[in-house]
Amino acid sequence: MKPPVILYKTLPDDLLTRLESHFTVTQLKDLSPETIKQNAQTFAEAEGILGSSEKVDKAFLEHTPKLRAASTVSVGYDNFDVEALTERQIVLMHTPTVLTETVADTMMTLVLATARRALEVAERVKIGEWKGSIGADWFGIDVHHKTLGILGMGRIGLALAQRAHFGFNMPILYNARRHHQEAEDRFNARYCNLDTLLAESDFVCISLPLTDETYHLIGAEQLAKMKSSAILINAGRGPVVDEKALIQALVDGTIHAAGLDVFEQEPLPVDSPLLSLPNVVALPHIGSATHETRYNMAACAVDNLIAALSGKVKENCVNPQVLK
Numbered sequence: 001m002k003p004p005v006i007l008y009k010t011l012p013d014d015l016l017t018r019l020e021s022h023f024t025v026t027q028l029k030d031l032s033p034e035t036i037k038q039n040a041q042t043f044a045e046a047e048g049i050l051g052s053s054e055k056v057d058k059a060f061l062e063h064t065p066k067l068r069a070a071s072t073v074s075v076g077y078d079n080f081d082v083e084a085l086t087e088r089q090i091v092l093m094h095t096p097t098v099l100t101e102t103v104a105d106t107m108m109t110l111v112l113a114t115a116r117r118a119l120e121v122a123e124r125v126k127i128g129e130w131k132g133s134i135g136a137d138w139f140g141i142d143v144h145h146k147t148l149g150i151l152g153m154g155r156i157g158l159a160l161a162q163r164a165h166f167g168f169n170m171p172i173l174y175n176a177r178r179h180h181q182e183a184e185d186r187f188n189a190r191y192c193n194l195d196t197l198l199a200e201s202d203f204v205c206i207s208l209p210l211t212d213e214t215y216h217l218i219g220a221e222q223l224a225k226m227k228s229s230a231i232l233i234n235a236g237r238g239p240v241v242d243e244k245a246l247i248q249a250l251v252d253g254t255i256h257a258a259g260l261d262v263f264e265q266e267p268l269p270v271d272s273p274l275l276s277l278p279n280v281v282a283l284p285h286i287g288s289a290t291h292e293t294r295y296n297m298a299a300c301a302v303d304n305l306i307a308a309l310s311g312k313v314k315e316n317c318v319n320p321q322v323l324k
């Protein structure tokens with residue numbers, strides 16, 4: 001008999017077929033308490049789950065006594081209680097690498113869009129305000145040769161450094177828990193402490209995961225250390241930045257602008273003050289959202305679940321200690 005698994009995300013047909021060739025698949029819309037209540041037996045029998053953007057915590061695990069593997073269609077896994085999964089010997093799989101370049105492209109999009117005010121002035125054109133030669137009140141600021149600071153020099157941080165160094169001749173600063181030799185050798189990146197990075201960067205770019213350590217890493221105190229001409233880019237996770245403090249800093253002119261792909265609450269509430277600030281570019285968490293990359297992430301997640309439930313994991317495991 002094929003192991004029963006729960007799929008809580010829509011997959012392209014060919015990938016669903018691949019999943020079904022290995023498992024008995026039950027497709028559900030989410031992992032909410034209501035869905036669990038309506039499908040208690042399915043959760044009680046499930047040996048695997050595959051999907052994204054749902055909380056998998058201790059309370060959830062109580063409903064899945066036979067669970068052996070969880071496969072998330074994302075690289076970030078902050079919505080999983082990794083400790084609880086590990087305690088239960090449940091393998092957690094994620095999708096790094098396949099999305100790295102696309103997310104770095106998104107970050108560069110935010111750098112360019114905020115600095116050149118692309119969305120704001122395009123909107124002015126659309127509403128008929130372009131009636132003659134534009135004046136300084138439509139100007140942006142340069143990106144090339146400016147200093148780009150990276151918080152989170154991992155896979156995505158490195159791909160961003162590559163773009164900034166080769167594409168835009170930008171000096172790169174980074175703060176990390178240790179020196180990153182490849183970033184220093186290939187992109188001339190300079191390691192510095194957080195305060196120096198904040199003080200010297202024209203763009204402070206966040207590609208950090210959300211952890212206890214990174215929660216609200218950037219608050220009022222840190223924003224005050226940035227140049228008033230600097231721009232904050234966040235494509236890591238919303239709660240890495242204290243959003244209230246950021247709004248205040250943008251209103252007060254403590255910093256120049258912000259380009260955000262992630263927020264403390266997603267979807268961003270329509271009444272968020274961020275949406276009425278002209279110096280904010282807010283994207284709906286589209287870091288990896290291209291047809292190609294989302295397909296590759298889904299394919300990776302399917303392969304990950306197959307590997308995890310057949311004891312053949314070679315890569316992409318968040319808690320490899322359970323494999324021993």
Ligand SMILES: NC(=O)c1ccc[n+]([C@@H]2O[C@H](COP(=O)([O-])OP(=O)(O)OC[C@H]3O[C@@H](n4cnc5c(N)ncnc54)[C@H](O)[C@@H]3O)[C@@H](O)[C@H]2O)c1
Nearest residue numbers: 076152153154155156176177207208209213235236287288
């Ligand atoms: N916006 C999006 O759609 C999107 C897409 C993909 C990933 N992400 C986010 O980006 C994150 C990074 O992805 P990645 O593939 O580059 O992961 P990664 O693990 O390769 O890189 C993360 C880096 O952050 C560093 N780090 C962690 N905690 C730190 C701390 N306290 N201080 C300094 N450095 C610290 C790690 O050492 C690592 O180098 C993901 O965890 C996810 O939250 C967002």
Ligand SMILES: O=C(O)[C@H](O)CO
Nearest residue numbers: 073074075076287288
């Ligand atoms: O972590 C990731 O892969 C992205 O944020 C998509 O959720």
